[in-house]
Amino acid sequence: MTIDWWTLGLQTVNAVILIWILARFLFRPVSRIIAERQDAAHAALDAAEAAREETETARDAARREAEALAADHARRIAEAQAAAEDEKRRLMAEAHAAADKARAEGKRDLEKLRATQARELSQEAGTLAADIAARLLDRLPEEARVTGFVDGLAEAVAELPEATRASIGSEGPVTLRAARPLADGEAQQIAERLGTVLGRPPALSVETEPALIAGLELETPHAIVRNHFRADLDRIRTELARHD
Amino acid sequence: MMESPLSLEPLFHLGPVPITAPVVVTWAIMLALALFARLATRRLTLIPGKLQTVLELLVTTIDDQIRDTMQRDPAPFRALIGTIFLYVLIANWSSLIPGIEPPTAHLETDAALALIVFAATIAFGISGRGLRGYLATFAEPSWVMIPLNLIEQITRTFSLIVRLFGNVMSGVFVVGIVLSLAGLFVPIPLMALDLLTGAVQAYIFAVLATVFIGAAVGETDAAVSEQKDTPDAR
Numbered sequence: 001m002t003i004d005w006w007t008l009g010l011q012t013v014n015a016v017i018l019i020w021i022l023a024r025f026l027f028r029p030v031s032r033i034i035a036e037r038q039d040a041a042h043a044a045l046d047a048a049e050a051a052r053e054e055t056e057t058a059r060d061a062a063r064r065e066a067e068a069l070a071a072d073h074a075r076r077i078a079e080a081q082a083a084a085e086d087e088k089r090r091l092m093a094e095a096h097a098a099a100d101k102a103r104a105e106g107k108r109d110l111e112k113l114r115a116t117q118a119r120e121l122s123q124e125a126g127t128l129a130a131d132i133a134a135r136l137l138d139r140l141p142e143e144a145r146v147t148g149f150v151d152g153l154a155e156a157v158a159e160l161p162e163a164t165r166a167s168i169g170s171e172g173p174v175t176l177r178a179a180r181p182l183a184d185g186e187a188q189q190i191a192e193r194l195g196t197v198l199g200r201p202p203a204l205s206v207e208t209e210p211a212l213i214a215g216l217e218l219e220t221p222h223a224i225v226r227n228h229f230r231a232d233l234d235r236i237r238t239e240l241a242r243h244d
Numbered sequence: 245m246m247e248s249p250l251s252l253e254p255l256f257h258l259g260p261v262p263i264t265a266p267v268v269v270t271w272a273i274m275l276a277l278a279l280f281a282r283l284a285t286r287r288l289t290l291i292p293g294k295l296q297t298v299l300e301l302l303v304t305t306i307d308d309q310i311r312d313t314m315q316r317d318p319a320p321f322r323a324l325i326g327t328i329f330l331y332v333l334i335a336n337w338s339s340l341i342p343g344i345e346p347p348t349a350h351l352e353t354d355a356a357l358a359l360i361v362f363a364a365t366i367a368f369g370i371s372g373r374g375l376r377g378y379l380a381t382f383a384e385p386s387w388v389m390i391p392l393n394l395i396e397q398i399t400r401t402f403s404l405i406v407r408l409f410g411n412v413m414s415g416v417f418v419v420g421i422v423l424s425l426a427g428l429f430v431p432i433p434l435m436a437l438d439l440l441t442g443a444v445q446a447y448i449f450a451v452l453a454t455v456f457i458g459a460a461v462g463e464t465d466a467a468v469s470e471q472k473d474t475p476d477a478r
Contacts, residue, residue: 003351004252004264007262010267011270011352018277019360026277026284026299027303030302
């Protein structure tokens with residue numbers, strides 16, 4: 001067996017050339033496209049990772065936003081509840097105040113009504129008393145409705161101030177009202193009786209006033225002197241009303 | 245006197261250079277591979293077709309083999325190892341074509357490939373370790389080992405030659421003898437076995453070349469584990 005050195009050399013050159021050819025036209029392009037695909041895959045993975053991170057960031061932000069909204073919602077509910085409680089307390093206070101006011105007004109109205117009723121009752125009582133007194137006086141003699149009141153009238157006049165007493169009759173006749181028409185001489189007797197008190201008999205202008213029931217009333221320019229049932233009943237009624 | 249079947253007769257001469265059959269077959273294989281590579285890689289896309297998928301599978305398999313064997317980035321060694329594997333494989337399988345004798349069945353072709361591996365081992369060793377560092381490897385584990393290490397460099401190159409030559413040549417011989425003694429279809433199982441043998445021999449030759457170069461280059465590239473999924477396009 002011999003070695004063909006030409007063939008050996010040519011085959012060596014051939015192999016070297018083949019290595020260059022395949023490196024240039026096969027291995028390099030294929031490995032390059034593999035690398036490009038891996039780069040693209042890595043880029044896609046990076047993009048996906050970035051998108052995932054972005055999504056997580058957005059999700060976290062949304063969660064934080066939701067939590068903030070929930071907290072704000074809870075705070076608003078708490079505020080609304082507090083406001084409702086305040087409003088409720090205010091309305092309750094107002095209602096209580098209104099109720100107190102209404103109760104007070106009702107009490108006042110009741111008292112006023114009661115006073116009115118008492119007044120009416122007093123008036124009715126006065127009227128009834130006047131009626132009773134009138135009926136009783138109707139049973140008495142007619143002179144009793146006047147003569148029994150002359151002294152009282154004189155005493156009342158005597159209690160007037162000096163100046164008032166002095167003015168009685170000085171400016172003309174004074175009005176004397178009687179519960180019934182005076183008989184002859186009765187006006188004279190009354191004038192004389194008053195004269196004992198005033199020091200001079202006054203000139204009288206007699207008028208009949210049945211509303212007096214019984215008694216006399218003397219009206220001077222500066223005073224009215226009453227001594228009759230009507231005045232007594234009015235006074236009694238006034239007293240009753242005041243005590244009520 | 246009968247000529248040795250191992251002897252080479254020139255088919256023709258190019259000037260003073262005798263051109264033998266292994267050279268012509270090698271040129272044919274080169275032409276076929278160059279055309280195939282040019283046409284197959286003309287329209288590479290990010291979404292590969294069937295052919296591109298096969299090419300990528302081939303390249304990634306070669307890369308994985310280099311990476312697993314050398315623990316280094318396969319890019320600088322891809323073209324050498326890949327070309328040796330493809331060429332030896334196709335050369336071995338060329339025996340299926342009637343009238344064609346595989347170039348690897350001749351000692352010159354195997355010797356040429358082994359010489360290239362030998363030269364590449366030295367070149368990559370010096371490139372990886374520096375001249376002093378590479379020469380220092382011959383004194384490992386002790387300077388006493390220098391003669392043995394030098395002899396090992398030679399003998400393993402010869403072992404590459406003889407292993408490939410012996411296996412392919414024997415396969416061709418056996419098929420030829422059986423073909424001459426029996427009918428046309430009898431050696432078909434042997435031819436199928438020859439295909440397997442050819443593939444195995446191509447793989448062994450490429451792996452041994454990788455191992456030799458890896459041993460010459462030495463220390464593991466620490467970055468290889470991180471680059472495992474990122475083949476260098478250079």
